[in-house]
Amino acid sequence: MTLLIKDEYPEKLFREDGKRLDGRDLKELRPIKLEVGILNNADGSAYLEWGNNKIFAAVYGPREVHPHHLAKPDKGILRVFYRMATFSVFERKRPAPGRREKEISMIITDCLEPVLFLELYPGTSFEVFIDVLDADGGTRCASTTVAALALADAGIPMKSLVTSVAVGKIDGKIVVDLSGVEDKAGEADLPCAITWFNEEISLLQFDGDMDLNELDTFLKLAKDALKEIYEMQLNALKSKYITIQEKYNGGQVKQ
Amino acid sequence: MTLLIKDEYPEKLFREDGKRLDGRDLKELRPIKLEVGILNNADGSAYLEWGNNKIFAAVYGPREVHPHHLAKPDKGILRVFYRMATFSVFERKRPAPGRREKEISMIITDCLEPVLFLELYPGTSFEVFIDVLDADGGTRCASTTVAALALADAGIPMKSLVTSVAVGKIDGKIVVDLSGVEDKAGEADLPCAITWFNEEISLLQFDGDMDLNELDTFLKLAKDALKEIYEMQLNALKSKYITIQEKYNGGQVKQ
Amino acid sequence: MTLLIKDEYPEKLFREDGKRLDGRDLKELRPIKLEVGILNNADGSAYLEWGNNKIFAAVYGPREVHPHHLAKPDKGILRVFYRMATFSVFERKRPAPGRREKEISMIITDCLEPVLFLELYPGTSFEVFIDVLDADGGTRCASTTVAALALADAGIPMKSLVTSVAVGKIDGKIVVDLSGVEDKAGEADLPCAITWFNEEISLLQFDGDMDLNELDTFLKLAKDALKEIYEMQLNALKSKYITIQEKYNGGQVKQ
């Protein structure tokens, strides 16, 4: 039985006025909203809206490792579980986690681990659960960005935050932060992440088609976008601490 | 490929003489046959025929818990595994246990647990295996009834027996002990169970459509039917002990 | 969707000159090539080509048992894992191991165990991994034959080698070593294996149709073929030890 409606992509990804289909300029990010500490059972948590992406992240740890045999005697382990809700995509996803979800979980683990001091927590685990409730392109970058906030919210010592964004090429033009439709109909997509303590790249994937010059441009653009998002992360953390301070401030809002 | 024959239901569930399709009156139970102690490897066992239902139950325990992490330091655990044979229903059931079987297992566990003294058996488990070889409506009630006998047969201290039956509504009339066809073609089905030590309800499910008055009628009818079945359970237990006594009675049948 | 090409079998399994379709006489084996010690991570390994069969075997052990509860306090355990590659057969096999692979694994385990001194290795396991990369009839016999070599290569004390071959009936004639097409289109197939230390049969399966006289003929033919293959096994082991000796012989090839 064919589906009623196909997931069709537009022929052109730019409007006549040169803007992208959602009205953005080439280097413009989609609207991002970040909230920290929104789940009260987890040791740390964060919520993100990024375009139509809606993602929750929660951190548990340091805690006992299940199953036991995964524990390492000389360091803690970081485990990331990236999952998509069945209804987060155009065609219903099957409930069980698939190969793509496992691969992205691994990618994000590798991306976050450099900022942690796992050697201080032998025999324990940190578990980061990331659930994408609505997906609209760039979920691995958005997930990395919100997971870093959840780690910070858990009070786990970190060398720095981690921030992630994708750059790519659509209709021959290089753009920042591809939306879902741009990701699927475009030519290239380069998700990357930065660890601010050393300003190095800790997540890098690419699928598409680029030459060495384009790579340089991609990386330059990415860096500017990453800085912009980093500021939002810092503000989200600050506003949480301000909120807490207010709560403890005799119940009175600071003037 | 369509099946050769559909599982079709009759339009009417009552005969012209006012009796049910299998000749029963409104409050009449189907024939029930109970046997205790029929499986010699289990710690306790029982067999039931109830209409066309044919169900075996066996109990193992108290024994070590597998897997270990399920064990509780302060009490024993009760685990019930309700399963249907592939050929017990109209369309062949898949061999692996499904959601329905898991749900009914849980319902029966909750129903039987109140009569046990689990706090006397810390760190151990009691396992009740219930296998439905032929199904004809009301298997969860029949399973509960036969499982209680298997527990008693295992010599496990119990506050009382447990007895279960369903009442329901078919073609607008309230009846006791719905058969398979009445269950599927009828309007409402209320399986319930009683723990005789406190005469309270320990299993209760309902799907259908009833108002508060009907509920009262249902519960009243159920209580009468439960008493009738309880007598049969007691007789089944007695006849087993009589048999054993005879065996030990110098091999001679008592006069 | 029907497949493009069916796996069809010829009507006759003998040529006009009385030879089999691949040019063999009734009692002639297919070409066999054996190599020992070809995988450098395993404790022992061997590779076999037998007609178009291509099979790797590797042995790990004695080593710790995973999962632990399988360990036996009074003896080591032998575990054999026979697997076929997806592309080793005409129609792509599903990647997960099926019932047939599990059954053959058990058959081969039972066949190899008699030559080992498992009682000398309490609490440990020997694991034999057999991977069929290309299959052409008689894979269980070929697997047993190559697995015995891998065990020997691992330096595990053995009462003797084990050798296996199939005999069978095609177009009414009794033949040795059925090829893939003979196996599928023929009337009977009797895989068997011998443990040389007592010259007894340690693997025996049959599917087809034979009377008691035919059984006698089968067994007689099998014994001759088994001897022939046994010589090849011994040569394969010898040539490995010669190679090693040469390596240690001051690096100079012996004259």
Next chain:
Amino acid sequence: MMNIRRVISKIERNYIINNLKNEERIDGRGLWDYREWKIKHNLVASAEGSADVCLGDTRVITGLKYEVGEPFPDVPDEGVCTVMAELLPLASPLFERGPPDEQSIELARVVDRGIRHADCIQTKKLCIKENQAVYILFVDIYVINYSGNLIDAGGISALTTLISSQIPEGKWVDDHVEWTGGYLTGETIVKELPIVLTFGKIGDIIFIDPSLPEELICDGRISISVTKDKITSIQKSGPATFSIDDIQMLNKKAMELGNLLRDNLNLWQYKVNIE
């Protein structure tokens, strides 16, 4: 943050029970009061309907997807609606990864049966062409934060999702389905609004909407689904037993409180209007 993995201490348990005996609860509610409800709808752009429901600190997000498939042979003119539930590990340290466990199966089944038997969904409206093509709706419930009483939150969440839904309307052309350009909405699909209400029992005391600490020490629960004047589904769980009087009283309460909640929540406000 409360560490809900620890065994609730005897002292705490007694504290909860003693309060209950005085018809008071540790969060200040009376025995028959729900915690506060907060409902958002149509938050998931990728879904054909969605709801974000908070009941106190319990939070559940539900979405609807559809497929078009063949009807079951015994009901050739009716579509299908299935409910799935997942207890996300981020929602509680008590939840583990892996295939659905008993608690998630129970949540899905009770919500599913509450809907199925209450004439809630007009399955005939989900038929595109008899014997050929019907809608299959997937109502998938994700628990985002666990603080007790998932069933009632899940029930309201599923209902709001269905009411808020907007599904491309198909018609049968020759031998296949084409999009008319219009939509089926919750207004068309949903008829009755069954409410599922869950009561906890600790010792002899019975109360509605168990909070997490209450749920963890509960001897048992009963969930009752009600329409305006009918009981449509009952599920007892946990090792408690209930007297026949209790059961009669609870069904009456369920009817009463269900009507109250239906009025208060006014779920039809979440329907989508399409010109």
Next chain:
Amino acid sequence: MMNIRRVISKIERNYIINNLKNEERIDGRGLWDYREWKIKHNLVASAEGSADVCLGDTRVITGLKYEVGEPFPDVPDEGVCTVMAELLPLASPLFERGPPDEQSIELARVVDRGIRHADCIQTKKLCIKENQAVYILFVDIYVINYSGNLIDAGGISALTTLISSQIPEGKWVDDHVEWTGGYLTGETIVKELPIVLTFGKIGDIIFIDPSLPEELICDGRISISVTKDKITSIQKSGPATFSIDDIQMLNKKAMELGNLLRDNLNLWQYKVNIE
């Protein structure tokens, strides 16, 4: 009750072996005697055929279900019969819950192959319409009590089930299958009656139909399926080895005892007569 989980003690083992050396068995049988057979048929109303078989204390219940499906392309005019076996945990503390293990796979496979290669089922009679529709039969074996030698009990159980079967008869009308109102019965479907016989080996002694204690200390077993004058299947299992003389002797014995058992059990008595 015997605790069969404990390791059988050396003393007990020696006792069994010493008896066997004198051609005696602990339950009083001779080396070539079966335990008592008890057979009931057509006990499962929901199945299209069924059998309840006891071999001593071993008890096996088997049922048959059918589906109508497309034939395999290489045999477009033949139906299919598959055998599944499940070792129910209620049958023995040795059996665990979970997916089929080696022992249940072996049981199903040996019974299946005994049937498949003996011209037992007339697969062409299971064809409704060449290339289009054939019967797929599922013969599912459930072990209810385990007291040794499941294979022989399973084999007789599967055979009785097939003989007792009664399957709605279909005919091909236009492009689908319709019920004729008649039935295919075991009399039509079953031709040969292959008997599977299992021999145990302990040390140098070989005997038929191992009881549970014998089976637990067996070095190995051979199961041989025979029709009146042919061997149709052999399966050796366990770490024992057998001399060529043993194998010849056992196949002869199997033929002999198989014919005897076929006569004694008279399985055709379980066929269903339909007017």
Next chain:
Amino acid sequence: MMNIRRVISKIERNYIINNLKNEERIDGRGLWDYREWKIKHNLVASAEGSADVCLGDTRVITGLKYEVGEPFPDVPDEGVCTVMAELLPLASPLFERGPPDEQSIELARVVDRGIRHADCIQTKKLCIKENQAVYILFVDIYVINYSGNLIDAGGISALTTLISSQIPEGKWVDDHVEWTGGYLTGETIVKELPIVLTFGKIGDIIFIDPSLPEELICDGRISISVTKDKITSIQKSGPATFSIDDIQMLNKKAMELGNLLRDNLNLWQYKVNIE
């Protein structure tokens, strides 16, 4: 034999690192040298294409099977090619039995994406009849011996398999597929030859083609797929971070070394010629 299960000792680790600092490797290679490649093709008679690739002691055997199925609705005139990888337990004590783990998923995904995004396979040539019938190719990679850098060995292995392939050619007749008697070969199917190159990073030092001891102490890796003048896929793994300068340098290196390797291996020699 090296026991690769043991933790690599500090001494050994330091030895490897100190060598690397002098741009030397423990097996004598320079930083940008591959180990020796050995390639055999069409060794599996049952497969429609196959390759046996050794990279030093790492050995990978890959085979191709096909099915004919319906195309995806959004690309009705294109066939499909999927890559699966299995790390056989015989290849290393580090590999365990069971369903695919992260490492095998990564291997399959990186090889798959390298092929998919490089215009390597002409999927339109895999169409038999638009909307009706296309080829589905299964490229299945089995790791036979594990000695580091499975990705590059797997990539060359998949490519050689595709080049060596020979698939029965179908045509659409009425409503089904018939065999023309001819074959589709790698020459028709394969266009670009993307090479995937993997770089390891230990401390500050980066090098190509990690051997097993290097891989076990690696902080991270980057795999880059390149065609003659384009980068088509990148995958970073492991907890290392890379400076932007490193990344630019590595992509340049990948292009350079990729072209060199493509020339040296001359994979087109493995195509099959059919008269």
